Amino acid sequence: METMLVRERYKVVRVLWSETDYALAEAVDIQDRETPACLLNFFEGEQMARYGRLCSAVRQEDCPALRGLFLENDTLVAVFDPCSGEEIDRVFHRGDRWEWRDRLDFAQLVLHQALSMANLPPEISCAAMLSDNLRIDVEKRRVSVRYMLRPAPELGPRELPLLAGDQVRKILLGRLDSPDEEAAFLARLRRGEFPTIVALYAAWRDILPGLQEQYEIYENKNFFARGITRVKRWFSRKKKRGRNPG
Secondary structure (H helix, E strand, O other), X not given: OOOOEEOOOEEEEEEEEEEOOEEEEEEXXXXXXXXXXXXXXXXXXXXXXXXXXXXXXXXXXXXXXEEEEEEEOXXXXXXXXOOOOEEHHHHOOOOOOOOHHHHHHHHHHHHHHHHHOOOOOHHHHHHHOOOOOEEEEOOOOEEEEOOOOOOOOOOOOOHHHHHHHHHHHHHHOOOOOOOHHHHHHHHHHHHOOOOOHHHHHHHHHHHHHHHHHHHHHHHOOOHHXXXXXXXXXXXXXXXXXXXXXX
């Protein structure tokens, strides 16, 4: 099969996604010896002008992963750094065995990643926060995003906290051994109470020290005391759900 070379510089290794007026490919920058791997987003037709406008408005400090933007014949190409790690749904899911410290740490990392994209256009930040693009590097304790910018309807700033909240809910799960403050926070996420990612992050930072303290108190209880605590929490949360179905 003939090798595809874009702009006599980017050697396409594999096409990851393709649809009308858009494609994503893994590539190698043959002019870059230090970090040759990259991702190429291709936009054509109606999407070319739209994403050209969006990507051109991105400042380097807001998205260091954006390497460049150029036209190749009738195609707009946006070049991004790749990212490592597994999709979040493969790491956090029902039945997983993560300890509470890990859950709090990764929830913090996910929300910090979302906050770092607060100044990006929602079409870029929200695409990066989708499950197949949010990546967890367990060994390096790192959260990163793959910039696969699949065209989506015009989005507003409320979409980023909603998406980030959905990802955090996968991590925390709302178990009976979690503090009531965590359950209340998850309920706020389900109701979509946070208008911006800044507001969501601020609320999380407010409750995080208390969560850590409550988890440590629970951890130091004996088996019998833990069981009583879980039963009390179950009744308390059931009563609250009855008063507030949302």
